[in-house]
Amino acid sequence: MTPPVPHPSSSEPPRGDRPRTGTARGVAIQRLTFSDMPQVLAIERRSYAAPWSLAMFVLETAKSGGLCVVARAFGSGAEGSASGIGLVGYAIVSKYDDAFHVMNVCVDPNRRREGIARGLLEHVVERAGGDDARLTLEVRPSNRGARALYDDLGFLSVGVRRRYYRDDGEDALIMWRTPATLQGRTYDIPGADDEGAGPGSRGPVPPDVPDVPDVAGVPRRRGRS
Numbered sequence: 001m002t003p004p005v006p007h008p009s010s011s012e013p014p015r016g017d018r019p020r021t022g023t024a025r026g027v028a029i030q031r032l033t034f035s036d037m038p039q040v041l042a043i044e045r046r047s048y049a050a051p052w053s054l055a056m057f058v059l060e061t062a063k064s065g066g067l068c069v070v071a072r073a074f075g076s077g078a079e080g081s082a083s084g085i086g087l088v089g090y091a092i093v094s095k096y097d098d099a100f101h102v103m104n105v106c107v108d109p110n111r112r113r114e115g116i117a118r119g120l121l122e123h124v125v126e127r128a129g130g131d132d133a134r135l136t137l138e139v140r141p142s143n144r145g146a147r148a149l150y151d152d153l154g155f156l157s158v159g160v161r162r163r164y165y166r167d168d169g170e171d172a173l174i175m176w177r178t179p180a181t182l183q184g185r186t187y188d189i190p191g192a193d194d195e196g197a198g199p200g201s202r203g204p205v206p207p208d209v210p211d212v213p214d215v216a217g218v219p220r221r222r223g224r225s
Contacts, residue, residue, distance in 0.1 A: 027116055029123040032061055032068040032090060039087040040070070043108050050167050052104065057092070060103060065095030067124050071107070071116050091120040093128075093135075100128045102137035105146075117146075121153055131182060138164060138172035147173070156181035158192050 032040070037057060044051040061068045071089035089107035093100050102124070107116045125133055138161060139146050147157075155175040164172035178188050186192035 027071050027073050027088060027114075027119060029069050029071055029119055032070045032092075034058075034061070036070050036087055036090075040090050043087070043090070043106055046109055047106050060092050060094055063094055067091070067093040067095075067100060067127050069093075069120060069123055071120055073111070089116045089120055091124055093124050099134040099136055100124070102135060118149060118153075121149070125153065125177070132179060133177070134188075135177045137175050139175060140165065140170050141173055142170065150175050150177075153177065154182045156184070156186065158186055158189060 037054060040057060041051070041054060044057075060066060069091050070087050073086045073088045087108075088111045090104070091102065091106075092104040093102050095101075102121070105117055105120060107114075107120075125135065128135060135155070137150070137155065139150060141147075155177040157173045157175050159174040161172040161174060163169045176186070176189050178186075180186055180188040
């Protein structure tokens, strides 16, 4: 694990961590540290009926090669810190072989629709290699907002995981962002039909990830969207 990022003493983000395109004004994207866990868990629990456990977050952030980042809001009104620096979102991304798997992207319910999720994902894509990167994720077909964002960022739906979400049995769309999908193609996704694969089709899946038990020993899917 990389050393913790020191919290800036001023109300402005440090040089090099300025908001990126699409990110809400006054929000900077930085790597996640263990000291961020209390705020991460607070947002997770406010956002989901079946939140990730602390053990699941620790397991993912401890892996080498991943891209686990947070969005910090700078300013006198920022919640969560007396210094005016509050955590408002996060993205948990793991590395498998030559692909990055977007596991969990979440924004504080009070700060949604401000471009924070877009900023987190744009940062991840840039760090993963930009247009040369290979990223995959699962998303609920019913989550139209997330699907629209992923579409806009170049992800393409290539298959389905049946009854992927254990809370309600909803399927998951499998989406990839690769050099080919940026052209509307799938030739660089193993097993994909390059004629195009839309929602509901059979297609390749991201690297299989075993279920991880939470602190109560109940296994849960890791995918979030």
